Amino acid sequence: MTDDLQPDLALALRIADAADRVTSSRFRASDLRVDRKPDRTPVTDADVATEDEVRRILAAERPDDAVLGEERGGDTTATRHWIVDPIDGTKNYSRGVPVFATLLALVVDGDPVVGVVSAPALGRRWWAARGRGAFTSDVARGIEAAPLAVSGVADLADAYVSTTDLDYWREIGARDRWIALTEATWESRAFGDFHHHVLVAEGLLDAAVEPGASAWDLAAPAVVVREAGGRLTDFTGADRIDAGEALSTNGALHDTVLGVIRP
Incomplete structure (x- = not known):
């Protein structure tokens, strides 16, 4: 260090x-x-x-x-x-x-x-x-x-993904985007909060999607995910924690997931 x-x-x-x-x-x-x-x-x-x-x-x-x-x-x-x-x-x-x-x-x-x-x-x-x-x-x-090290899953069809409360997707008028992601992946859950981001860092999940989050929700997980070899960005792919949203992935799947969920 x-x-x-x-x-x-x-x-x-x-x-x-x-x-x-x-x-x-x-x-x-x-x-x-x-x-x-x-x-x-x-x-x-x-x-x-x-x-x-x-x-x-x-x-x-x-x-x-x-x-x-x-x-x-x-x-x-x-x-x-x-x-x-x-x-x-x-x-x-x-x-x-x-x-x-x-x-x-x-x-x-x-x-x-x-x-x-x-x-x-x-x-x-x-x-x-x-x-x-x-x-x-x-x-x-x-x-x-x-x-910690993220997973090596590179095919969206093999991915295990997580989000938080489905109401967040409804509130931003984007529930169809989350549904589309679940239909394109192997398995989905709603672990939510810090938990799914650190599971990405551990390699146990491949992507975690937060349609509603604040800087205090994301700052610490962002460091952990990135240092484990993954990425945490907003839904446009920008490296920021203050956009009110976040996607963390193993890196290999990041752009593919963004293609499904970005506005």
Whole structure:
């Protein structure tokens, strides 16, 4: 790893440890408070507490860096800024489903360069830094740091693909595009959120399609997918995380999938 990113990755992993302690302590708590934002998406007291803990550590360790968080907002214009989604998969979290994660990324000059995805209830974590590959840990399997690599599937007819809630496709008037993709591929699921992007990075899925996503949903997975050998772009093929949509693939299938889903 380049020396300039080593301290930032180490910090991100330590912050993920702290975030895991907060989210785990409130997961399935009988007094968990669940509210609704103006857009009707849920937010729990754990979301806010986790983001506040991440911000507290960053303020102490990187006082000159800006922070953008899903719950507290922030700045993305600074040369260096961190993007945090305290709980990606809040709907799962609020219902006691263990598929949720804290997402943390460092963005430098507009490019995500460090990413950590930590899912404590699954006993899993995925992380990467630019130019040095992507890795995962798995508590159940006793794995501390295994390298990640995307699949080698090159034929769309053999592809295993995933999306999120079908309502997102309906809202943008593009449900027929997702249906067309499922009909052209071997198998489809709706794993959603962070989970299908890291499954692409692991080589277990070949493509993950997000018709509705924010920068905090995508910054960390983008680093992991790219360092595992894949691609994450918007639906036009541009390398960006702020378009409100994303396609991650093993790379070999990227242009083919774009040909089906792009407007």
